[in-house]
Amino acid sequence: MKYTMALAALAAFTALSPAQAEVATTKGDPAKAQQLVTSVCAACHGADGNSTSPANPNLAGQGAEYITKQLMDFKSGARKSPIMQGIVTSNNLTPDDMKNLGAYFSAQTPKPGSAKNKELALEGEKIFKGGNAGSGVPACAACHGPTGAGIPVQFPRLASQHSEYVLAQLHNFWNGDRANDGGKMMRVIAAKLTDQEMKAVAEYISGLH
Known part of the structure; x- marks a missing residue:
C-alpha cells in the first residue's frame, strides 16, 4: 500500500508541465522571499511560518516543493481558495517568487503543538x-x-x-x-x-x- 501510494503521488507530481516541474523541484532563494513574506504572507501565516490562527496553516518546516506546488495550484485554479487565489493573482506571484517562498518557509523552525483533547x-x-x-x-x-x-x-x-x-x-x-x-x-x-x-x-x- 505504501509503495503504491508513493508511486501514485510521485507520478502525479511529475505529471506537471515541464516548466512547472522545473520550478517546483529546483531550489529557491529564501533571502529573495523576505519582502513578500513581510508584505503578503506574515499577516496570516506569521513571519516565521507559525500561524496563530487555527484557520490558517502553519508553513514553517513544510517541504519547499509542496509549498511551491500549492501556490502554483492556487494560481492555476487546480486548488480552490478565493483568498489564496486572490493573493497569488493580485500580487502577481511569479514562478520564482513561489519557489523562493517555498525555500523560505521550509527553512523556518516549526513550533511544537499540543492536542487539546x-x-x-x-x-x-x-x-x-x-x-x-x-x-x-x-x-x-x-x-x-x-x-x-x-x-x-x-x-x-x-x-x-x-x-x-x-x-x-x-x-x-x-x-x-x-x-x-x-x-x-x-x-x-x-x-x-x-x-x-x-x-x-x-x-x-x-x-x-
Missing part, C-alpha cells in the same frame, strides 16, 4: 499509526511518517498543524472541494473516514512533533 487524540493515534482495516483506511503514517514529518516532494509535513485546519482540509477532500491530490489519493481516503475519525486524526496531528 487527549482522549480524542488517543483515538486519532490509532488511525494515524494503524489505519482502519475494517473500512480500508490506510495508516496516515505510511505516507506522512510516524512523526508527521512527511516525505519531501511526495507528501506534506503534518506535525503540529492546527487541528481545525487539518479537519477543514479532510472535509474538503471528502466533498471534492479540494481536488489537487495526486491520483485522488486523499479524496479516496477521506471518503472512507467518518466525521469522528477525521476529528480524532486532526486532534492527534496537532500534538505531533
Whole structure:
C-alpha cells in the first residue's frame, strides 16, 4: 500500500508541465522571499511560518516543493481558495517568487503543538499509526511518517498543524472541494473516514512533533 501510494503521488507530481516541474523541484532563494513574506504572507501565516490562527496553516518546516506546488495550484485554479487565489493573482506571484517562498518557509523552525483533547487524540493515534482495516483506511503514517514529518516532494509535513485546519482540509477532500491530490489519493481516503475519525486524526496531528 505504501509503495503504491508513493508511486501514485510521485507520478502525479511529475505529471506537471515541464516548466512547472522545473520550478517546483529546483531550489529557491529564501533571502529573495523576505519582502513578500513581510508584505503578503506574515499577516496570516506569521513571519516565521507559525500561524496563530487555527484557520490558517502553519508553513514553517513544510517541504519547499509542496509549498511551491500549492501556490502554483492556487494560481492555476487546480486548488480552490478565493483568498489564496486572490493573493497569488493580485500580487502577481511569479514562478520564482513561489519557489523562493517555498525555500523560505521550509527553512523556518516549526513550533511544537499540543492536542487539546487527549482522549480524542488517543483515538486519532490509532488511525494515524494503524489505519482502519475494517473500512480500508490506510495508516496516515505510511505516507506522512510516524512523526508527521512527511516525505519531501511526495507528501506534506503534518506535525503540529492546527487541528481545525487539518479537519477543514479532510472535509474538503471528502466533498471534492479540494481536488489537487495526486491520483485522488486523499479524496479516496477521506471518503472512507467518518466525521469522528477525521476529528480524532486532526486532534492527534496537532500534538505531533
